[in-house]
Amino acid sequence: MELKQVLKERRTVRRFSQTPIPDEELHELIDAARLASCARNDQRLRYVVVRTPELVRSIFKFTAWAGSVAPRRNPVPGETAPTAFIVVTGKKEEADTPLLQTDCGAAVQTIQLAAWEKNIGCCWMGAINRQEIHSLLELPAERAILYIIALGYAAEKPVYDDIDDPGKVKYYLDDEDLLHVPKLTVEAVSSWK
Numbered sequence: 050m051e052l053k054q055v056l057k058e059r060r061t062v063r064r065f066s067q068t069p070i071p072d073e074e075l076h077e078l079i080d081a082a083r084l085a086s087c088a089r090n091d092q093r094l095r096y097v098v099v100r101t102p103e104l105v106r107s108i109f110k111f112t113a114w115a116g117s118v119a120p121r122r123n124p125v126p127g128e129t130a131p132t133a134f135i136v137v138t139g140k141k142e143e144a145d146t147p148l149l150q151t152d153c154g155a156a157v158q159t160i161q162l163a164a165w166e167k168n169i170g171c172c173w174m175g176a177i178n179r180q181e182i183h184s185l186l187e188l189p190a191e192r193a194i195l196y197i198i199a200l201g202y203a204a205e206k207p208v209y210d211d212i213d214d215p216g217k218v219k220y221y222l223d224d225e226d227l228l229h230v231p232k233l234t235v236e237a238v239s240s241w242k
């Protein structure tokens with residue numbers, strides 16, 4: 050798939066097929082993440098790949114989905130729930146620093162793009178109970194969870210719509226239950242000098 054197509058078509062997915070993702074594919078996503086830009090090339094992020102069904106189900110309980118259309122994009126366990134999570138961690142004392150947060154953003158987006166090429170959908174998640182997930186995964190006290198990514202083969206194909214009005218950015222479901230994600234046009238987000 051061409052990069053331009055990936056950039057245009059990738060959307061956050063919240064409905065997943067229950068077919069497990071092979072470890073080799075998850076490995077390729079971490080392989081992509083480790084090459085992402087990061088401040089000073091310090092490479093301070095670490096990833097926990099969770100694909101054991103029981104652990105995935107446990108983490109799922111500590112996630113919140115698509116606030117703007119809730120509860121209509123809450124995945125259903127055993128039907129549309131994610132089959133894996135990637136948990137992005139950093140050192141606890143650095144977790145809130147802009148540089149580590151920015152590194153995390155670059156890594157997560159890289160994973161999302163690499164995943165899309167494989168028809169793996171992602172939901173980058175911040176509305177999570179970090180403390181509960183931390184203890185479920187028995188992470189060391191000195192590691193903090195920055196964000197997690199829910200993954201699974203995509204079972205929905207949301208679309209974006211070009212908009213000019215920054216007041217209309219809220220995503221929504223149409224009458225056919227298709228998720229629309231309004232995106233501001235180039236003209237609306239840039240000025241040229």
Ligand SMILES: Cc1cc2nc3c(=O)[nH]c(=O)nc-3n(C[C@H](O)[C@H](O)[C@H](O)COP(=O)(O)O)c2cc1C
Nearest residue numbers: 059060061113114115116173174175176177220230
């Ligand atoms: C930092 C961050 C945190 C997010 N947290 C959540 C979340 O907790 N739950 C959720 O359903 N979506 C979450 N999202 C997904 C956004 O809602 C989604 O990226 C946005 O609606 C734009 O859609 P798109 O990714 O298809 O362009 C998060 C995205 C980002 C970047």
